[in-house]
Amino acid sequence: MSQKKCPLNGEQLEKLAAKFSTPFHLYDEAAIRANARALTAAFAWNPGFKEYFAVKAAPNPYLMKILKTEGFGADCSSLPELLLAESIGLSGEEIIFTSNDTPAHEYQKAVELGAIINLDDITHIEFLEQCAGLPERVCCRYNPGPLKAGNAIIGHPEEAKYGFTRAQLFEGYRMLRDKGVKRFGLHTMVASNELEAAYFIETAHLLFDLVGELSRELGIRFEFVNIGGGIGIPYRPEQKAVDLSFVGEGIRRLYEEKIAAAGFGPLDVRLECGRMVTGPFGWLVSRVLHKKNTYKNYVGLDACMANLMRPALYGAYHHITVPGKENLPHDFICDVTGSLCENNDKFAINRALPAPEIGDLVVIHDAGAHGHAMGFNYNGKLRSAELLLRENGEAVLIRRAETVQDYFATLDFAGLNNFNG
Numbered sequence: 410m411s412q413k414k415c416p417l418n419g420e421q422l423e424k425l426a427a428k429f430s431t432p433f434h435l436y437d438e439a440a441i442r443a444n445a446r447a448l449t450a451a452f453a454w455n456p457g458f459k460e461y462f463a464v465k466a467a468p469n470p471y472l473m474k475i476l477k478t479e480g481f482g483a484d485c486s487s488l489p490e491l492l493l494a495e496s497i498g499l500s501g502e503e504i505i506f507t508s509n510d511t512p513a514h515e516y517q518k519a520v521e522l523g524a525i526i527n528l529d530d531i532t533h534i535e536f537l538e539q540c541a542g543l544p545e546r547v548c549c550r551y552n553p554g555p556l557k558a559g560n561a562i563i564g565h566p567e568e569a570k571y572g573f574t575r576a577q578l579f580e581g582y583r584m585l586r587d588k589g590v591k592r593f594g595l596h597t598m599v600a601s602n603e604l605e606a607a608y609f610i611e612t613a614h615l616l617f618d619l620v621g622e623l624s625r626e627l628g629i630r631f632e633f634v635n636i637g638g639g640i641g642i643p644y645r646p647e648q649k650a651v652d653l654s655f656v657g658e659g660i661r662r663l664y665e666e667k668i669a670a671a672g673f674g675p676l677d678v679r680l681e682c683g684r685m686v687t688g689p690f691g692w693l694v695s696r697v698l699h700k701k702n703t704y705k706n707y708v709g710l711d712a713c714m715a716n717l718m719r720p721a722l723y724g725a726y727h728h729i730t731v732p733g734k735e736n737l738p739h740d741f742i743c744d745v746t747g748s749l750c751e752n753n754d755k756f757a758i759n760r761a762l763p764a765p766e767i768g769d770l771v772v773i774h775d776a777g778a779h780g781h782a783m784g785f786n787y788n789g790k791l792r793s794a795e796l797l798l799r800e801n802g803e804a805v806l807i808r809r810a811e812t813v814q815d816y817f818a819t820l821d822f823a824g825l826n827n828f829n830g
């Protein structure tokens with residue numbers, strides 16, 4: 410039934426479980442690299458093309474280091490994300506800092522690293538100038554409002570808190586120009602988990618037109634446009650991945666017409682995808698702890714929404730397989746749950762599975778982005794380990810599981826002795 414695969418079979422996963430214990434996240438280096446190369450190839454026509462991996466999707470420096478060797482930079486939006494980028498030796502042009510509601514010390518660190526600053530609001534021009542000084546190169550984030558339809562996860566652009574309005578963009582770049590900024594970029598991010606290839610071509614169209622208008626009106630030259638992230642992945646087995654070469658080719662044609670022929674080139678095309686970079690190449694591996702039958706069937710795992718909260722957070726579908734039982738009839742209808750005292754702590758609702766037994770391993774697919782990263786400690790739950798399947802077939806620990814000591818690390822128990830409750 411399912412076409413979704415995990416690179417390791419049940420026996421191999423059991424070996425990892427014996428060594429690292431469940432639950433754990435597993436990432437596939439070979440698949441991540443192959444996908445990164447496909448993305449780069451789709452934009453090979455643009456010599457300045459760069460993908461900035463959205464660190465928030467999988468903030469693990471080992472994964473980021475692999476992506477760095479594939480030519481990717483980092484899209485950061487907080488101080489810890491900047492520090493992760495720095496830890497793997499990224500700097501300057503290789504980092505874009507796309508933040509909002511930004512504290513001064515984060516701008517300072519971003520400027521110190523020489524990162525491309527992507528401003529979220531016109532008032533941040535002065536804020537940045539005062540707290541860190543204006544760098545010679547600045548990017549602004551455009552919110553097209555009603556000019557662009559949104560999608561389910563990100564909502565309608567006019568309801569989104571991000572970015573400059575169209576009028577503010579003209580005013581903002583004028584201010585930046587008059588303050589001596591010389592190098593310019595234009596950014597937008599209007600979709601999330603979008604599977605329609607045409608959507609990204611349309612976004613490029615919007616930005617290319619705007620580059621023309623802004624350049625003409627203000628007499629400034631743009632070095633790059635950043636089309637944002639948001640390329641979706643096929644979470645459901647019947648869905649299809651976005652055809653990257655179709656997107657690249659569609660954008661190339663527009664570039665020829667709107668940029669090259671109009672004399673606005675060379676213009677680097679940039680992306681900041683997270684989900685499509687690691688999402689399909691990560692799995693949450695867990696074990697069945699309990700089975701329960703009340704008004705419904707429940708299969709309780711040793712993982713919970715602290716390890717992967719997308720299903721609980723937005724009812725997202727994640728495919729689930731039971732290694733070794735892939736070809737058995739999927740005739741057991743159940744809710745697959747975690748142990749949190751929150752009724753939405755479910756990985757699946759009314760899912761047809763091949764009847765799992767207590768002790769079976771369960772693989773939750775497409776957990777490689779916005780998975781471990783969204784983890785939290787509510788209810789005293791601890792985040793799981795992350796393992797990387799290297800290209801040579803060896804699985805290495807790239808983040809250990811949290812311990813109770815980690816959970817208590819911010820509490821001063823000794824101080825309790827002097828505290829009169």
Ligand SMILES: *Cc1c(COP(=O)(O)O)cnc(C)c1O
Pocket residue numbers: 463465466484507598600601602637638639640681682683684685778
């Ligand atoms: C979340 C985010 C991304 C990455 O989105 P994906 O859906 O993971 O590709 C890129 N840019 C910005 C500004 C974001 O907030």
